Amino acid sequence: MLTVLEANVRKVVIELMRYLPNTISLIATFYIIFLAMFLGISVIGDPASADANLRFAIVGNAFWFLLLVGVSSMGWELTTEATRGTLEQLAMSPVGLRTIVLTRMLGTLAVHLVITVGMLLLTMLTAGQWLRFDLPLLAAVLAPTFVAVIGLGYMVAGLALVFKQISALLQILQFVFLGFAFVPLAMLPWLELAPVVKGVDMVRHALVDGATLAAFGPRDWVSLLLNAAVYLLLGLLAFTVAERRATARGLLGQY
Amino acid sequence: MVDVVGLRKTFPARGRHAPAVTAVDGVGFRVGRGELVGLLGPNGAGKTTTIKALCGLVRPDEGELHVCGIDVRRQRRQALRHLAAVLEGNRNLYWRLSVRENMEYFAGNRGVSRAQARGRIDTLLERFALGDKRNALVSDLSRGMQQKLALAVAALAQTEVLLLDEPTLGLDVETGYEVRSLLRELRDEGRTVIVSTHDMPVVQDLCERTVVIAHGRVLVDDRVDHLLRLFASRAYEVQLGAPLSPGQVQTLRRRLVSVTVFDDGLRVQVDLAQGDDLYVLIDVLRSGGTPIESIDRRVIDFETVFRRLVRGETAGPDGVLDLTPDAALDRTGHHAAVRA
Ligand SMILES: Nc1ncnc2c1ncn2[C@@H]1O[C@H](COP(=O)(O)OP(=O)(O)OP(=O)(O)O)[C@@H](O)[C@H]1O
Ligand SMILES: [Mg+2]
Numbered sequence: 001m002l003t004v005l006e007a008n009v010r011k012v013v014i015e016l017m018r019y020l021p022n023t024i025s026l027i028a029t030f031y032i033i034f035l036a037m038f039l040g041i042s043v044i045g046d047p048a049s050a051d052a053n054l055r056f057a058i059v060g061n062a063f064w065f066l067l068l069v070g071v072s073s074m075g076w077e078l079t080t081e082a083t084r085g086t087l088e089q090l091a092m093s094p095v096g097l098r099t100i101v102l103t104r105m106l107g108t109l110a111v112h113l114v115i116t117v118g119m120l121l122l123t124m125l126t127a128g129q130w131l132r133f134d135l136p137l138l139a140a141v142l143a144p145t146f147v148a149v150i151g152l153g154y155m156v157a158g159l160a161l162v163f164k165q166i167s168a169l170l171q172i173l174q175f176v177f178l179g180f181a182f183v184p185l186a187m188l189p190w191l192e193l194a195p196v197v198k199g200v201d202m203v204r205h206a207l208v209d210g211a212t213l214a215a216f217g218p219r220d221w222v223s224l225l226l227n228a229a230v231y232l233l234l235g236l237l238a239f240t241v242a243e244r245r246a247t248a249r250g251l252l253g254q255y
Numbered sequence: 256m257v258d259v260v261g262l263r264k265t266f267p268a269r270g271r272h273a274p275a276v277t278a279v280d281g282v283g284f285r286v287g288r289g290e291l292v293g294l295l296g297p298n299g300a301g302k303t304t305t306i307k308a309l310c311g312l313v314r315p316d317e318g319e320l321h322v323c324g325i326d327v328r329r330q331r332r333q334a335l336r337h338l339a340a341v342l343e344g345n346r347n348l349y350w351r352l353s354v355r356e357n358m359e360y361f362a363g364n365r366g367v368s369r370a371q372a373r374g375r376i377d378t379l380l381e382r383f384a385l386g387d388k389r390n391a392l393v394s395d396l397s398r399g400m401q402q403k404l405a406l407a408v409a410a411l412a413q414t415e416v417l418l419l420d421e422p423t424l425g426l427d428v429e430t431g432y433e434v435r436s437l438l439r440e441l442r443d444e445g446r447t448v449i450v451s452t453h454d455m456p457v458v459q460d461l462c463e464r465t466v467v468i469a470h471g472r473v474l475v476d477d478r479v480d481h482l483l484r485l486f487a488s489r490a491y492e493v494q495l496g497a498p499l500s501p502g503q504v505q506t507l508r509r510r511l512v513s514v515t516v517f518d519d520g521l522r523v524q525v526d527l528a529q530g531d532d533l534y535v536l537i538d539v540l541r542s543g544g545t546p547i548e549s550i551d552r553r554v555i556d557f558e559t560v561f562r563r564l565v566r567g568e569t570a571g572p573d574g575v576l577d578l579t580p581d582a583a584l585d586r587t588g589h590h591a592a593v594r595a
Binding site for chain 1: 338
């Protein structure tokens with residue numbers, strides 16, 4: 001399992017390096033989006049709340065990026081690998097496709113987390129706004145949040161196995177994730193049921209409003225963990241069903 | 256080693272323009288340890304589906320599949336430990352990764368670390384003549400090299416069973432030859448190999464046995480040399496020193512079912528498999544004083560055998576093959592001269 005993880009993380013990193021122009025343009029896009037927000041906030045926003053707004057934008061943007069990459073990259077990869085013929089090789093591993101997909105998602109998330117942190121530093125430098133990092137708290141919130149992201153990733157990956165053409169879905173998801181990353185729970189409380197949103201909200205409280213560990217009660221943690229568990233299970237279920245359907249119809253390869 | 260019993264698979268309809276297709280309809284065969292068996296059949300016969308079912312990539316509707324005694328349908332992942340496959344020639348690879356990176360990645364996915372795999376990767380790359388390409392991207396390799404790499408990746412897994420779907424597809428003569436000798440080496444290592452192919456030299460050179468599938472059913476399952484003998488030994492061609500008279504031709508046509516006369520009466524062919532008697536021919540020739548230059552027994556290649564099998568000249572109930580005249584034989588067959 002550790003070997004499988006290592007192999008897949010390596011692959012993610014190698015491909016990222018080999019496609020450096022792609023990677024750079026991806027990062028640049030998000031940086032530019034952020035800069036636009038930055039300018040917008042400082043030009044038309046209320047100067048009194050500008051600082052908080054800026055921090056809000058930084059956090060939201062970072063999460064949007066992570067969600068997009070974390071959830072949809074596996075879907076993209078599976079559709080291309082199905083036509084390339086490598087998906088069948090993955091599915092023939094005694095380790096099981098599910099595990100390989102998991103390690104691939106972990107690798108992608110880890111690599112993009114590093115990129116996101118770098119981007120955060122860059123944007124904070126640009127904005128002159130420094131977020132407070134309470135690392136233990138951040139880690140405690142991010143871990144279950146990423147579990148939910150992986151659950152979502154499994155769902156999208158499962159859809160990719162069965163339906164192949166998922167680019168339209170991924171386009172729509174971009175906007176859904178935009179909502180997840182930017183809409184505060186205070187505004188739409190029922191969004192707490194949606195995946196990942198609770199975690200993003202907690203991170204936002206921590207980074208934007210400077211909330212500490214003490215600021216969150218058991219209700220927050222239960223909601224966060226439950227959210228992660230439910231979406232991971234749903235994701236695994238969806239993926240398993242999709243894999244069964246794909247083998248019943250011979251969809252793992254090009255036909 | 257590999258056991259297939261009553262395999263059936265119908266792919267469900269996909270909308271109005273893609274009705275349900277029965278790809279495999281009761282295929283069964285058994286391959287013993289260390290055998291190299293050819294899986295043959297026309298396009299759409301069900302070869303790929305059979306192989307994919309063995310790999311657990313296609314879930315059968317019915318039938319039993321065992322690899323090394325392990326039930327593929329019930330214990331898919333255990334069974335996969337014992338087999339590796341190359342399914343689409345050069346397509347089972349990551350084109351953006353280098354040769355070595357591909358090998359390492361696939362080894363990793365089977366739980367073999369880079370350190371563990373290193374020595375074996377080097378050996379395999381040398382053996383497959385890919386040593387100096389180890390750091391080249393797969394997209395920069397020729398098709399032949401890609402296909403050899405795919406084979407090397409499968410060999411790296413060190414499984415008892417190897418399933419190869421058209422490993423020589425699209426290769427030039429030289430590379431095809433190279434791949435054939437690599438396959439032979441794999442078999443000589445003691446691996447059990449099933450190879451689906453349209454490439455007759457692969458069958459004739461490598462396979463002791465072949466399973467011919469058509470329309471999702473096994474048509475023939477027999478030794479290659481046996482099939483060749485069965486088809487070859489029954490047709491004779493007689494070269495004459497002087498043309499037959501019209502009367503002789505008439506008599507021959509009346510008394511022999513399979514007779515064919517060529518070259519304005521200078522060449523005659525008879526197929527004994529259809530109950531014709533060479534003596535009848537000889538008698539007619541003698542009666543007219545026609546000199547015999549040579550009698551050739553047809554040595555046919557496996558391609559011709561295969562075409563005749565598929566064209567419905569199937570094995571009878573007792574396993575004896577019924578033959579019907581086939582003009583293709585006249586043009587494509589080679590001759591082994593048996594001087595008269
Ligand atoms: N995933 C699939 N969905 C629907 N039909 C399929 C699928 N895979 C194969 N078929 C159909 O099943 C039949 C058998 O296909 P298969 O690929 O097994 O044949 P084959 O013997 O490998 O042929 P070829 O020599 O062309 O490779 C064909 O009619 C094919 O169209
Ligand atoms: Mg095929």
